[in-house]
Structure formats: C-alpha cells, structure tokens
Amino acid sequence: MSRADPETEGTARTARPAADTGPVTEPAGAGRAPSPLRTLGLLRSELSTTFRRWRTLALLAVLAAVPVLVGIAVRIQTGDGQQSGRGGGGGPAFLTQVTHNGLFLVFTALAATLPFFLPLAVGVVAGDAVAGEANAGTLRYLLVAPAGRTRLLVVKYATTTAFCLVATLVVALSALAVGALLFPLGDLMTISGTRITFADGLGRALLIALAVAVSLTGLAALGLFVSTLTNSGVAAMATTVGLLITVQITDQLPQLHAIQPYLFPHYWLSFADLMRDPVYWDDLVKNLQLQALYAAVFGSAAWARFTTKDVTA
Amino acid sequence: MxxxxxxxxxxxxxxxxxxxxxxxxxxxxxxxxxxxxxxxxxxxxxxxxxSGNPDLPKITAQQLIEKIAKSDVQQMSGTVKITTDLGLPNLGGLQNSMASAAPRGGSGSSADPSSKLMELASGTHTVRVATDGQDRQKLSLVESAAEYSLIHDGKDVWGYDSASDQVFHSTAAQDGGKRHDPAPATPKDFADQALKAAGDTTSVTVGGTAQVAGRDAYKLVVKPKQSGSTVGAVTIAVDAKTGMPLKFTLTPASGGAAVVDAGFTKISYARPAASTFRFTPPKGAKVTEEKDGAHGDHRHPKGAGPSSHGLLPGMPGEKGAKGGRKVIGKGWNSIAVLDTGSKGGTPSASGAKGLGGMLGSLGDPVSGKFGKGTVFSTRLINALMMNDGKIYVGAVTKDALVKAADTGH
The missing domain is CATH 1.20.5 (Single alpha-helices involved in coiled-coils or other helix-helix interfaces)
Structure with missing residues (x-):
C-alpha cells in the first residue's frame, strides 16, 4: 500500500483520504470524490447541526433581546423629550447619541454585548465543538467518516467563526430594527462631530459588525484548543469562559499594563474608531493582527493536540 | 497497514x-x-x-530657528501622540473629583475646553489635528469609544464631547482671526513656547537628524545654560522641507523618561476635507454658550493645580507675560511667588491650596531663614509652600527654591 507522503502540509493532508484510506476502506469508498465538495458537505452538516441546536438558538435569542432592552430603557428615560441628565456618565459607548439616531443603537448594543454576552456565546459554541462530540460519543463516528482530523478541525473552526458572525449580525439587526422603531433615523453625526449620510452610516455599521465578529475569532480559536484538551463539553465551555473573564479582568488592572496590548480583548472597543471621521485605523489594525495571532497560535495548538490525541469516546 | x-x-x-x-x-x-x-x-x-537617520545638508541653529519662524504651513492634518510624565503622585479619585468640580466653577459643561484639555496634563493621549488656513482648525482628543473635538470654523468655536453628547460654543476673538489656543497640544505650540525662552540664558544647537512621522527632520536642542533648572534639554524635531516642528521632547535634568513628549505619528500636508470643520449641534444635545470674560482664561484651567500650569511653567517667555504675581530670577531659573494669604485668586494658587490640605503628607518639610514650609516635588516643577501662605513655584531644584525663599525674606 503506497503511503502517499502524509501530512507536512495542510493541503497534502486534505487530499490524503483519497490517496491513503482509499484502498483500506473498501465499501465506504464508493463515492470518494476528493476534497472540496466533501469539505463543503461536512461544513454544511456542521453548520446545520450547530445552528439547529436549541442551545444555540437560545443564545441567539438572548443576544437579540439585549438591544430591545437597551432601546426601551433609553426610550423610557428620554420619553418626555428631556436629554438624559447624566452628562458624561457611565453606560456603554454611544448611549447618549441613541436618541438622535436609531442607528446608534446598533453601536451601543454591540458595545454592550461585546465585553461579555457575545464572547460568552462564542465560548460556549467553541468549547463544545470537539469536547461536546467526545462527550456525546459522536466524535468517533465523525472520525470514521473519511474526512481526516485536520479537515474536521478546520470545519469546526469555520463553524465557530460563522457563529461569531451570525451572533454579531443578530445583535446588529435586532438593534437596527428596534432603533428604527423607537428613534428617528436619517443623517447622523460621527463622534468627531462631522455629519455623514444615513447610507454611509449603514455602511459603517456593517463594517463595525464585521470588526466585532473578527474580534471574536481569537477567542474562538482559544475555545477550540481548550475543547481538544478534554472530553467534557461542560468543562471546555467553563474553562473558555473562565479564561475570558480572567483575561478581561487582567486587561483592567493598571499594574499589568505592560502585557495588556497582547491580551485578546484589549483592542475590542477599537470598532468604535470606525465612527470617527476620518477613521482612525491604528487600533483596528492592531486588533486584526492580534486576533490573527491568537487564531494562528491556538489554531495550530488545537491541530497539534487533536491530530495526535487518542480518541476513545 | x-x-x-x-x-x-x-x-x-x-x-x-x-x-x-x-x-x-x-x-x-x-x-x-x-x-x-x-x-x-x-x-x-x-x-x-x-533605523537610519536621514542625511541632510548641514544647517546652523540660527538658520533652523529662522526656518521654523518662516514656516507657513496653512494646510495639514495629522495625529499627535502626547505623553506627559510629570511624576506627580497618583491622585486617582482626588484628581477626578477636582476634574468634575472644575466645570461647576466654569460653564458647567463637560464640553468646555478648559475642563477637557487639562486631561492632557498627565498620561498618554492621542490628538488629531487638522488645519486649513487661519480660520479653520480642528483638534480632537481621541478617547476610548469617544472623542472630544474642538472646532474653529470662521468666527465660531465649537467643543463637542461625544461621550456626554454636550456641545460648547463660543465666538472667536475678532482680532484678525488669530485663534488663542486653549492649551498647547501640537509640537508647534510647544516649540513656540520653548523658543520664546531662547535668550542669553539658553544654548541652542542642532543635534543631528531624525525621522518623524515618515519625514526627514533636523533636531534642534535647547538647553538652559544656568544650573539649578530642572529642565535638562528640550529637543525639537523640525521638518527639513516645511520647517514645521514635528516632535517636541522635554527631558528633565534628573534624567529618565521625558516629561513632555509630543510628536506627530502621522502628518499630511494635503488640504483636509471641508466637512472636517463643519459643525452643527445635533438636535437635543445640550449646548453651552461661553460666558463673556471667560475667554483669556483657557490657558490656565481652573482646578488643574500645578500640573497643568500651562504645561510648561518653566518657560521664561510665558512667565514674563503674566501679571498679578511676582517673578524672581530670570531665564530658566525664574520662580513665581504667589501669596495665597491675601489673594488666592490665581487658578494655580487655588488649586495648590486645595491640594495642600490633602497632600500635606506627600511633601517634604523644610526650614530655613524664611521660616518653615513644605516642598512638593514633581519631575519638572517644584513648589515650596510656606507656612505663612506664600508659595514659590518654578522649574528649578529644591535648593534653588529654598535659596530664593531665603533671599526673599
């Protein structure tokens, strides 16, 4: 049996099942067309499994409820036409501008959910990705299918990333709907004090949603790595969320400012820089680089772990 | 297998x-x-x-100063990073409470430039500036998910604080449209102040070249000749082509990190978009109009204490311009003498007085021919508070303060 030069490269591995397991697994090999279509099929099945889970839907419903709550609260507080009296006070970013323009509810909702709700949901999905399958005893069956572990892992990560995007969009769209219902729309003012058209504002809102989704990809890779370490889905989720909270706290301690630029949530709020005019790209780019770094480090660590792991369940 | x-x-x-x-x-x-x-x-x-300091033709200090003076950059935009490290004790909540108390004495708006720009007096800040001629300038303080903008457009000056959604409005002085900057924020502002000081007490040399914000620049080094000053050296990087100061660094005589470091990280000499300077307050935002007479006061934010005392209190050029207090010594070693016992009117005096009670433990007690007092030190400015209410402030060493107090009696 010719062992056609396995691994070394992702692409080589992807093509591998056809070359390698082909002759061994006789009957299952009937419709053995190599990768792209098969990977797509695997991805599709993963996506539908993930997004059909009640747990996932409940998470998305909670996320969709946040902008509704924020919108109603702001509306009630300013219902008598009065400016909210707490000048410069707390609350998430952009909160004071919501009354001028409903579009700002999108930014406020994202700023409110980004520190905790969104990453929590991502942590649950990412932590569950591999460990949950192992826990339910289905991981073995997934591996029986001639997909290859690397490909399975890539598909799992792609699914988690898709969830990041969907979760962010759910928050943004819910906020847009609530904002349109409760507050006026129209031309809006950037936080730099210049005016932009509503279409421009919508474009920026979309960019902001993308920036927020990208902000979560580092955490998604971290969660996936944790997920390959254990066979308990709950343990993986708890660890991921625990890590998230720890890192968030670390990011707040002034004594640790030397390491803070390297913590994955450090530049999360940089999405607000898209509302400056001209856009201030420095921190946005830093955030992008940092998330790519986390994805590369923990993605490859997850790969190293998962491809060498003894799967017993 | x-x-x-x-x-x-x-x-x-x-x-x-x-x-x-x-x-x-x-x-x-x-x-x-x-x-x-x-x-x-x-x-x-x-x-x-x-890496790599650019090769530029030799230039004398005099030529470089003339270059700065002749510099006529009308249109530019850029990002300035300002780091101020006065070595003040960390006041934490106290500073905050002073900051929140300050607007109450002023116009009561968080968009008031005098209350906002004193934030520049400590820490690291990013400021974006844009200029289009004399009538249009914009200065934005980049904050986390918020921004404070100060826009000068023709005869209007707008301050907009996006965090609280408050607007501050005043009309610019009519004297030929030359704006009175509320606080030095760009390297040029700092450089102007420093060069005012260049007299017989100062040595000015050219200290090589550097790259600042991607542009080739000469470095002008300004040093006090006298001893006793806490100012070690002032370095100004000047754009070799336009003569525009790009970076300002003030290092203390005691060594260590710069006390003030303000430099462009990005600069463009293209004309900024006209929309940059257009401002209409959003509907429903709280707009505060400036009261008459509050105008000239911006350079000395109330309640800022010694820290934001014009940011560069040691600069003799500035010292001489002030009335209402005595200045002894000359050049870099000038010391301001305030008598809080009788007046207490000057902003820095009231700030220092407020601080005095609470920070007594932070000062060093001293005594001499003048009697007894307490010295408060920062890395740049030292202040001697005497028990009879007199305060000696200057960018000079503690010994120089005590000596001045001795001779004053």
Whole structure:
C-alpha cells in the first residue's frame, strides 16, 4: 500500500483520504470524490447541526433581546423629550447619541454585548465543538467518516467563526430594527462631530459588525484548543469562559499594563474608531493582527493536540 | 497497514501517529514557532523602522530657528501622540473629583475646553489635528469609544464631547482671526513656547537628524545654560522641507523618561476635507454658550493645580507675560511667588491650596531663614509652600527654591 507522503502540509493532508484510506476502506469508498465538495458537505452538516441546536438558538435569542432592552430603557428615560441628565456618565459607548439616531443603537448594543454576552456565546459554541462530540460519543463516528482530523478541525473552526458572525449580525439587526422603531433615523453625526449620510452610516455599521465578529475569532480559536484538551463539553465551555473573564479582568488592572496590548480583548472597543471621521485605523489594525495571532497560535495548538490525541469516546 | 482490517480510518491515523513517535510532540513546534515569529516581529519591526537617520545638508541653529519662524504651513492634518510624565503622585479619585468640580466653577459643561484639555496634563493621549488656513482648525482628543473635538470654523468655536453628547460654543476673538489656543497640544505650540525662552540664558544647537512621522527632520536642542533648572534639554524635531516642528521632547535634568513628549505619528500636508470643520449641534444635545470674560482664561484651567500650569511653567517667555504675581530670577531659573494669604485668586494658587490640605503628607518639610514650609516635588516643577501662605513655584531644584525663599525674606 503506497503511503502517499502524509501530512507536512495542510493541503497534502486534505487530499490524503483519497490517496491513503482509499484502498483500506473498501465499501465506504464508493463515492470518494476528493476534497472540496466533501469539505463543503461536512461544513454544511456542521453548520446545520450547530445552528439547529436549541442551545444555540437560545443564545441567539438572548443576544437579540439585549438591544430591545437597551432601546426601551433609553426610550423610557428620554420619553418626555428631556436629554438624559447624566452628562458624561457611565453606560456603554454611544448611549447618549441613541436618541438622535436609531442607528446608534446598533453601536451601543454591540458595545454592550461585546465585553461579555457575545464572547460568552462564542465560548460556549467553541468549547463544545470537539469536547461536546467526545462527550456525546459522536466524535468517533465523525472520525470514521473519511474526512481526516485536520479537515474536521478546520470545519469546526469555520463553524465557530460563522457563529461569531451570525451572533454579531443578530445583535446588529435586532438593534437596527428596534432603533428604527423607537428613534428617528436619517443623517447622523460621527463622534468627531462631522455629519455623514444615513447610507454611509449603514455602511459603517456593517463594517463595525464585521470588526466585532473578527474580534471574536481569537477567542474562538482559544475555545477550540481548550475543547481538544478534554472530553467534557461542560468543562471546555467553563474553562473558555473562565479564561475570558480572567483575561478581561487582567486587561483592567493598571499594574499589568505592560502585557495588556497582547491580551485578546484589549483592542475590542477599537470598532468604535470606525465612527470617527476620518477613521482612525491604528487600533483596528492592531486588533486584526492580534486576533490573527491568537487564531494562528491556538489554531495550530488545537491541530497539534487533536491530530495526535487518542480518541476513545 | 495490513493488520488493520477494519475500515476505521481513525485507527489507521492513530497508528500512523504512534508509529512516528517523535512527531507526536513535534507538532507542538508549530504553535511555538508562531509565537516565536510573532515575538521576533514585535521586537524587530520598531527597531528596523527606527533605523537610519536621514542625511541632510548641514544647517546652523540660527538658520533652523529662522526656518521654523518662516514656516507657513496653512494646510495639514495629522495625529499627535502626547505623553506627559510629570511624576506627580497618583491622585486617582482626588484628581477626578477636582476634574468634575472644575466645570461647576466654569460653564458647567463637560464640553468646555478648559475642563477637557487639562486631561492632557498627565498620561498618554492621542490628538488629531487638522488645519486649513487661519480660520479653520480642528483638534480632537481621541478617547476610548469617544472623542472630544474642538472646532474653529470662521468666527465660531465649537467643543463637542461625544461621550456626554454636550456641545460648547463660543465666538472667536475678532482680532484678525488669530485663534488663542486653549492649551498647547501640537509640537508647534510647544516649540513656540520653548523658543520664546531662547535668550542669553539658553544654548541652542542642532543635534543631528531624525525621522518623524515618515519625514526627514533636523533636531534642534535647547538647553538652559544656568544650573539649578530642572529642565535638562528640550529637543525639537523640525521638518527639513516645511520647517514645521514635528516632535517636541522635554527631558528633565534628573534624567529618565521625558516629561513632555509630543510628536506627530502621522502628518499630511494635503488640504483636509471641508466637512472636517463643519459643525452643527445635533438636535437635543445640550449646548453651552461661553460666558463673556471667560475667554483669556483657557490657558490656565481652573482646578488643574500645578500640573497643568500651562504645561510648561518653566518657560521664561510665558512667565514674563503674566501679571498679578511676582517673578524672581530670570531665564530658566525664574520662580513665581504667589501669596495665597491675601489673594488666592490665581487658578494655580487655588488649586495648590486645595491640594495642600490633602497632600500635606506627600511633601517634604523644610526650614530655613524664611521660616518653615513644605516642598512638593514633581519631575519638572517644584513648589515650596510656606507656612505663612506664600508659595514659590518654578522649574528649578529644591535648593534653588529654598535659596530664593531665603533671599526673599
């Protein structure tokens, strides 16, 4: 049996099942067309499994409820036409501008959910990705299918990333709907004090949603790595969320400012820089680089772990 | 593979991995390598970017000063990073309470420039500036998810604080449209102040070249000739082409990090978009109109205490311009004498008085011919508070303060 030069490269591995397991697994090999279509099929099945889970839907419903709550609260507080009296006070970013323009509810909702709700949901999905399958005893069956572990892992990560995007969009769209219902729309003012058209504002809102989704990809890779370490889905989720909270706290301690630029949530709020005019790209780019770094480090660590792991369940 | 008659590809793969024993752990090399590459990149890129001082034709200090004076940059925009490290004790909540108390004495708006720009007096800040001629300037303080903008458009001056959604409005002085800057924020503002000081007490030299914000620049080094000043040196990087000061660094005589470091990280001499300077207050936002007479006061934010005392209190040029207090000594060693017992009107005096009670433990008690007092030190400014209410403030050493107090009596 010719062992056609396995691994070394992702692409080589992807093509591998056809070359390698082909002759061994006789009957299952009937419709053995190599990768792209098969990977797509695997991805599709993963996506539908993930997004059909009640747990996932409940998470998305909670996320969709946040902008509704924020919108109603702001509306009630300013219902008598009065400016909210707490000048410069707390609350998430952009909160004071919501009354001028409903579009700002999108930014406020994202700023409110980004520190905790969104990453929590991502942590649950990412932590569950591999460990949950192992826990339910289905991981073995997934591996029986001639997909290859690397490909399975890539598909799992792609699914988690898709969830990041969907979760962010759910928050943004819910906020847009609530904002349109409760507050006026129209031309809006950037936080730099210049005016932009509503279409421009919508474009920026979309960019902001993308920036927020990208902000979560580092955490998604971290969660996936944790997920390959254990066979308990709950343990993986708890660890991921625990890590998230720890890192968030670390990011707040002034004594640790030397390491803070390297913590994955450090530049999360940089999405607000898209509302400056001209856009201030420095921190946005830093955030992008940092998330790519986390994805590369923990993605490859997850790969190293998962491809060498003894799967017993 | 023959022994494995099952069609279990998992097994096959595991066997594959087990056979190649060392490769199991070898895979962890990948994440480690990624971390290594990232660390190397973080370490090396700034070093590489820093390399190479540009070769520029020789120039004398006099020519360079003239270049700055002649510089007529009408249109530009850029990003300035300001780091101020006065070595003040960390006041934390106290500073905040003073900051929130300050507007109450002023116009009561968080968009008031005098209350906002004193934030520049400590820490690191990013400021974006844009200029289009004399009538249009914009200065924005970049904050986390918020921004404070000060816009000068024709005869209007707008302050907009996006965090609280408050607007401040005043009309610019009509004297030919020359704006009175509320606080020095750009390297040019700092440089102007420093060069005012250039007299017989100062040595001015050209200290090589540098790259600032991607532009070739000469470095002008200004040093006090007298001893006793806490100012070590002032370095100004001047754009070789336009004569525009790009970076200002004030290092203390005691060494260590710069007390004030303000420099462009990005600069463009293109004309900024006209919309940059247009401002209409959003509907429903609280607009505060400036009261008459509050105008000239911006340079000395109320309640800022010694820290934001014009940011560069040691500069003799500035000292001389002030009335209502006595100045002794000359050049860099000038010391301001305030009598809080009788007046207490000057902003810095009231600030220092407020501080005095609470910070008594932070000062060093001294005594001399003048009687007894307490010295409060920062890395740049020292203040001697005497028990009879007189305060000696200056960018001079503690000994020089005590000596001045002795001779004053």
């Amino acid at each position: 023959a022994p494995y008659e099952t069609d279990d590809s998992t097994r096959a793969e595991d066997a594959d991995d087990l056979r190649a024993g060392p490769r199991r752990s070898a895979r962890y090399v990948v994440p480690v390598a990624v971390v290594g590459v990232a660390a190397a990149t973080i370490g090396l890129v700034p070093a590489l970017a820093d």
